[in-house]
Amino acid sequence: MSPLLTWSLRIALLLLVAAIALALIRVFRGPAAQDRVMAFDNMYVSATLAVMVLGLSYHSHSYFDAALLMALFGFVGSTALAKFLLRGEVIE
C-alpha cells in the first residue's frame, strides 16, 4: 500500500473519530431527549464508517461484517428510542 493511501486512511480515521467526539458533545449537551437520540444516531453511523475505514486499512472482511451488524443494530436502537419518545412505549 502506497504512503498516499496509508495517510489518507489515517486522516479519514482521524476525521471520523472527531465526528464521533462532536456527536458525543451533542449527546451530553442536547437540551431535549430527541437531540440526544439524533446525536446517538449520527454517532453510530460515524462509528460504522470508522470500522469500514479500519477494514480498508487492514484488508479484512471481518470488519465489513462488523460494520453491517453495527448499521443494523444501530437502526433498531434508534428506532426503538424514537418510538419511545413518540408514545412512551416501544410496542403498542
Place this chain on the structure above:
Amino acid sequence: MTPTALPFWGEVLIAIFVLTGATFSFIGALGLVRLKSFYARIHPPTLTTTIGVWALGIATALQSSLVEGRPVLKAMLVPILVAVTMPVTTIFLMRAALFRDRIAGKDVPPNLTHRSVRPVLPTSEGALDAGHREDAAHVRSITP
C-alpha cells in the same frame, strides 16, 4: 498488513472516496454541534448518511474488486441498508420532536392529520387548546 497489488490509480481513487466520505461526515457532525434548533439540526446528519456512507461503501467495494480481480459488490450492502433504514429513523424522530414540542407548548406548526380523538395529556393548556380548537373548526368546515 498484507501486501497487495493494487494499481496506483486504484489507490488514488480509493483515497479520494475515503477522504470525501470522512470529510463530509465530519462536516455533518460539526453542523450537529453548531446549529441552534432541533429542526435545523435534523439536517446535517444526512451528510453522513448519504455522501459519507456511499463514498466509503464505493471505496470498500472498489478495493475488494481490485484485490479479487472481479466485481465484488458485497460492500454496497451497508449503504443500501443505511439508505433504507435512515429515513425511517428520521421520520420517527421528527414526529416525536413535533409531538413533544406541541405538548410542551412551543411554537410549532399544528397537527395536520385531523383525528377525531386526540390524546388528552397533562400539559400546559394554551397550545393544546389552540390546536384542539383549530382541529375542531377544520373538521366542521370539511364535514357536510
